[in-house]
Amino acid sequence: MTTIAVIGASGYAGATLAKLIASSPALTLGGLYVSENSLDAGKPLSQLYPGMLGVVDLPLQGLSAQALAGLCAQCDGVALATEHLVSASLVPQLLQAGLSVFDLSGGHRFKDAAIYPTYYGFEHPHPALLLEAEYGLVDWYAHTLKGCKLIAVPGCYPTASLLALKPLKQAGIFQESTMPVINAVSGVSGAGRKAQLNTHLCEVSLTPYGVLGHRHQPEIETYLGQPVVFTPHLGNFKRGILATITCQVKPGTTEAEIAEAFEIYQGSDKVKLLPAGSWPKVDDVAGSDLCLLAWKLDSQRNVLVVASAIDNLMKGAASQALECINIHFGHEVYS
Numbered sequence: 001m002t003t004i005a006v007i008g009a010s011g012y013a014g015a016t017l018a019k020l021i022a023s024s025p026a027l028t029l030g031g032l033y034v035s036e037n038s039l040d041a042g043k044p045l046s047q048l049y050p051g052m053l054g055v056v057d058l059p060l061q062g063l064s065a066q067a068l069a070g071l072c073a074q075c076d077g078v079a080l081a082t083e084h085l086v087s088a089s090l091v092p093q094l095l096q097a098g099l100s101v102f103d104l105s106g107g108h109r110f111k112d113a114a115i116y117p118t119y120y121g122f123e124h125p126h127p128a129l130l131l132e133a134e135y136g137l138v139d140w141y142a143h144t145l146k147g148c149k150l151i152a153v154p155g156c157y158p159t160a161s162l163l164a165l166k167p168l169k170q171a172g173i174f175q176e177s178t179m180p181v182i183n184a185v186s187g188v189s190g191a192g193r194k195a196q197l198n199t200h201l202c203e204v205s206l207t208p209y210g211v212l213g214h215r216h217q218p219e220i221e222t223y224l225g226q227p228v229v230f231t232p233h234l235g236n237f238k239r240g241i242l243a244t245i246t247c248q249v250k251p252g253t254t255e256a257e258i259a260e261a262f263e264i265y266q267g268s269d270k271v272k273l274l275p276a277g278s279w280p281k282v283d284d285v286a287g288s289d290l291c292l293l294a295w296k297l298d299s300q301r302n303v304l305v306v307a308s309a310i311d312n313l314m315k316g317a318a319s320q321a322l323e324c325i326n327i328h329f330g331h332e333v334y335s
């Protein structure tokens with residue numbers, strides 16, 4: 001059995017992951033943690049999420065120095081479902097204790113520390129560790145995850161976008177100067193559990209945000225290897241992301257070439273192509289660990305539209321983290 005603790009376990013991503021770990025045959029939950037002075041410390045997780053009653057009844061513990069030392073002594077790995085700077089500050093001690101770290105935040109997704117002040121609003125406290133991290137987009141980089149102790153679980157929008165675009169990039173299908181245009185809508189759970197005015201029921205209405213400055217733009221560009229225009233939108237639903245992506249393809253590109261590019265996912269039980277003429281809906285993926293893709297080519301104008309749907313809390317966070325954990329520790333069961 002591999003023992004994994006979850007820090008940030010009362011949040012949407014952490015609680016979702018705790019439930020997945022508790023239900024995984026090869027894993028055992030090594031503890032659930034919140035901030036030292038959290039109002040939720042001492043409560044069973046199932047008190048916050050009654051649907052987890054009998055599944056995850058472990059109590060949430062405040063992350064004191066003593067609790068952190070105990071965690072380090074008892075666990076093989078730790079998942080950080082905490083905000084970026086909290087994750088970045090915790091990682092050195094966890095690595096020093098020999099743990100494998102799975103960071104669900106954006107705290108370790110870039111090698112270039114200069115991204116952090118520009119897109120995250122802080123100087124990275126441990127830039128040298130960025131060079132040690134591997135990017136856990138499991139459908140593309142599974143081979144890098146075994147030998148590394150620090151795994152940066154991708155962001156939700158980048159997961160949806162990269163799974164759609166990387167096959168096309170790899171096949172050399174984009175026109176030289178094209179910038180794929182990604183319009184993506186996320187459910188409100190993407191903003192986390194804590195109360196904020198913009199996620200208040202009466203305030204939520206379909207709207208773009210983070211226009212031309214969202215931190216997921218450089219993440220998508222880094223792992224795609226070319227510029228994109230990314231515009232996120234907040235939708236009035238709880239979970240799921242739908243990214244609709246428009247790109248210009250080389251003149252003469254055929255449907256057969258595009259179909260061949262996406263054959264990379266043939267046999268995958270996580271990334272699936274819908275039959276021609278069908279388009280994914282967020283409700284089709286909500287609660288699942290899937291990414292559903294569909295595309296259509298206008299061969300007259302060399303325009304390709306690809307749609308990609310995931311659950312932001314699952315393939316966009318917790319289930320992808322679980323895949324990283326299982327691959328890293330060599331467990332055959334990936335979900």
Ligand SMILES: NC(=O)C1=CN([C@@H]2O[C@H](COP(=O)(O)OP(=O)(O)OC[C@H]3O[C@@H](n4cnc5c(N)ncnc54)[C@H](OP(=O)(O)O)[C@@H]3O)[C@@H](O)[C@H]2O)C=CC1
Pocket residue numbers: 007008009010011012013014033034035036038039040063080081082083084086104105106154155156189190191192193194312313316317
């Ligand atoms: N929601 C989503 O769809 C996705 C989220 N992510 C990333 O995952 C991370 C968590 O997101 P999400 O679950 O939405 O966030 P939430 O706000 O829902 O949860 C944050 C969690 O962190 C805990 N926490 C806060 N400060 C500390 C601290 N100093 N030490 C330990 N625990 C702390 C909170 O509990 P308390 O405040 O009571 O201490 C809570 O359990 C973020 O980095 C986010 O960007 C990634 C992909 C998708």
Ligand SMILES: CC(=O)N[C@@H](CCC(=O)OP(=O)(O)O)C(=O)O
Pocket residue numbers: 104105106154155156157186187188189190191192232234316
């Ligand atoms: C709706 C909403 O607010 N979504 C979040 C995305 C959260 C996430 O996946 O991203 P990180 O792990 O990179 O924080 C946002 O746009 O900030």
